[in-house]
Amino acid sequence: MTIMQTSHDSTGALPMDNALVSGADLTILYGSQTGNAEFLAHQIFEKAETAGLLAEIQTLNEALDNHQLIWKRLLIVTSTHDNGHMPDNSNAFWQWLQQAPENVYEGLPYAVLTIGDTMYEDFCKAGQDLDQRFAELGAIPIATRLECDVDFDMTSTRWIKEFLASAPDAGPWQPARSFTPGHADPEAYGTEAEPVCNAVVTAARQLTGAGSSKRVIHYELRVDGAFAYKCGDSLDIFPANPETLVSQWLEHFPAAEPVSLDGRMRSLTEVLRNHLELRLPHLGLIKALAGHCAESTSAREAMALLESGNRQGMDTWLWGRDVLDVVKEFGVGAQDLQLVIDTLRPLQRRSYSIASSPRRDGNLVHLTVSSVSYERAGRSHVGVGTNFLERAAATGENLRIQRIAAHEFQLPMDDAPIIMIGPGVGVAPFIGFLHDIEEVKAPNKTWLFFGDRHRTDDWLYEEQMRLWQENGTLNELDLAFSRDQADKHYVQDELLSRGEELLAWINTGAHIYVCGDKNRMARDVESALIDILSPDGQRELGTARLEELRARGRYTKDVY
Structure with a gap:
């Protein structure tokens, strides 16, 4: 949990009107599951300070915990978690907000910046839900909601600059004397984080x-x-970052002095090992370093891809590169080390x-x-x-x-049949499912689709699967090993080959689970399921049927 930060006025005093009222010019509340929205929210907090605004930042749940529910101006920064849900550190606030009294935030100036990944169906849904609810409660948007893809470092910059410049023009909110936040007891909404x-x-x-x-x-x-x-x-x-990776950084910056991180001077070794994300270069880092190293051919190539908006091309360029690869290729030297440190995200x-x-x-x-x-x-x-x-x-x-915690990706509460699709390490949760079914002798019929490259060396948990077949825990097992024949054969091909039987299972109430790669497998599997559900090849009807299953909790995915 992030401790609330409040920037001080010129006297160094903190506003203390009463327990429910914020004295800040701008309150930034964020919801973050992996740290990306938190990172972005803190960047905005620092920019607000630079712009001369008295600002404060905390999670949405912390605002509820602290009973700090009256703000002059509000900015919400959030990601979306697990098939359209709120991040864990904002879920309690959301539960409270849904029950807040009618028009309780009438006239409150607010804005929402939400980040996500367009590869997921529920892109930016948490931000959409919060925006809609605040509008229903009478709040007044002072900027159009911004929805950012994974390149939020790039796409949010202009919006943030314009928002911070215009926010003071919105008069500070002064709620009616009868303002009451309703039942705002944090314990009623389970704000305690997972330990x-x-x-x-x-x-x-x-x-x-x-x-x-x-x-x-x-x-x-x-x-x-x-x-x-x-x-x-x-x-x-x-x-912690691998020691080999830390050593490679120290070889590139051999005479590095302590560096500044979070306002403290620390040894470079400590910072590299425990605090910074060194494996996954984010687009904001690429942009900052490429702009600083304009003479580098590699930097110009990367900047051209960024400016073109070609996400596929950028992903291809990034493939296999870590941050040190980028640093070396761009020609970043010791004099720019602090710039690199300042631009890196926290270790994920x-x-x-x-x-x-x-x-x-x-x-x-x-x-x-x-x-x-x-x-x-x-x-x-x-x-x-x-x-x-x-x-x-x-x-x-x-x-x-x-x-x-999973929200929808759980075993059914009844004896409904279970269809599990998990090639490669995507089989992991289904191993847990089947152990559980075996342990309690549940009556659910089970069907597993598993695949990988070669049957001989890549059939994960082969012995266990055979045992489950023998003792009746696993009723159907379909395998697809893509490299064991001239024509590659994947789990989606296996699904189509068993389409009629799968449709019969679905029509008797089966739950469908998919786990694994989101970029290709999940999309190909979904396309195959739509084909199976499409009467007479009418894919629009199949798409609608699959969406209905998803809405009823009978089609869930754990993809990454």
């Missing part, structure tokens, strides 16, 4: 064979103390689907993880999360973890 727990890796075994091009590992983590989760949940791991948590059942495994949590390791431009590259887990398995060191 961060310690865990150790107790077992690790490789699932792929020696001939596989991948290295997939099954991990078992023992969590200290009470740890409750459900099948379908995910686990966030708080990693890594999220993994849980592959176990609490009924069977207690406080042991299982994960299915595909290790990342490759060579590029004369450097070895490894994944941050996967390397961290491998090191923890070897050393026995503690991990910090946090449960991420």
Whole structure:
């Protein structure tokens, strides 16, 4: 939870009118699941200070916790989490806002900046919902809602500048004397965040064979103390950057002095290891460094892609590059190190689907993880999360973890049939589902579609799946190994080959679950499902039927 920050006026005093009233010129409330919206909100806070505004920043839930629900001007910055839901640190506020009294915010000047990923169906839905609700309660927008894709570093810049310039023109809100926020007891809405727990890796075994091009590992983590989760949940791991990566940075900046981070001088080694995202270069970083290194051919190429708005081309350019690759290719030298530090985002948590059942495994949590390791431009590259887990398995060191609760991606409450589609490591949550069904001897019929490259080396959990077939836990198993024949064969092809039977399952109430790659697999699988649901090839009817299933909670995805 981020502690509320309030910028001081010239006397150094803080406004203290009463417990419910903010004295700030601008209140920034944010909802963030992975840290991106939080990062953006804090950037806006700093720009507001620079613009001479008395500003404050906190999460939406903290505003409810603090009973600080009267603001002069309000800016909401939020992402969307898990199929259209609010981030965890804003969900309680949203529950309260939906029950707030009619016209309670009549005349409140506000604006919403929301970020998301257009690859997901519920793009920016949390921001849309908050915007609509504040308007229903009488608030007055002082800027049109901005919806940003993953390139929010670029697309939000102009909007933020114009918003901060025009916000003071909106008179500060003065609610009616009879203002009451309604029932604003934080405990009524469950504002307590999921606890961060310690865990150790107790077992690790490789699932792929020696001939596989991948290295997939099954991990078992023992969590200290009470740890409750459900099948379908995910686990966030708080990693440190790999020592090899930190060493590569220190080789490039060998004589670096301490650097400034969050207002403190720290050693470069500490900052690189524990605080900054070094694997995933974001577009704001590319823009800042490319603009600073205009003589670099690589920087000019990247800037041209950014200015063209060609997301696919930019993604192709970024593929395989980490931040140090960009720094080297652009020719960033020691004199610009602080610029790089200032532009990097905080080190991101890594999220993994849980592959176990609490009924069977207690406080042991299982994960299915595909290790990342490759060579590029004369450097070895490894994944941050996967390397961290491998090191923890070897050393026995503690991990910090946090449960991420699933909203819809859960087993049905009744005995409805279950269709699970999870190629590669996307099978992870379904391993948990099937363990749970086996443990309680649930009557649900089950059908699993699994695929990968080669049957011999890439059939994850083969022995377990065969056992489930033998004991009746798994009723149907369809496999698609794409490289075992001349024509590539994927899970979506297998779905189409069993279309009539799948339709019969769906018509008897089956729930459909999809887990894995969002960029290709999830879209191809959805297209196949639409074909199956389309009477006489009328895809518009199939699309509508699938949307109906989604609205009823019978078609859910965990894609990444």
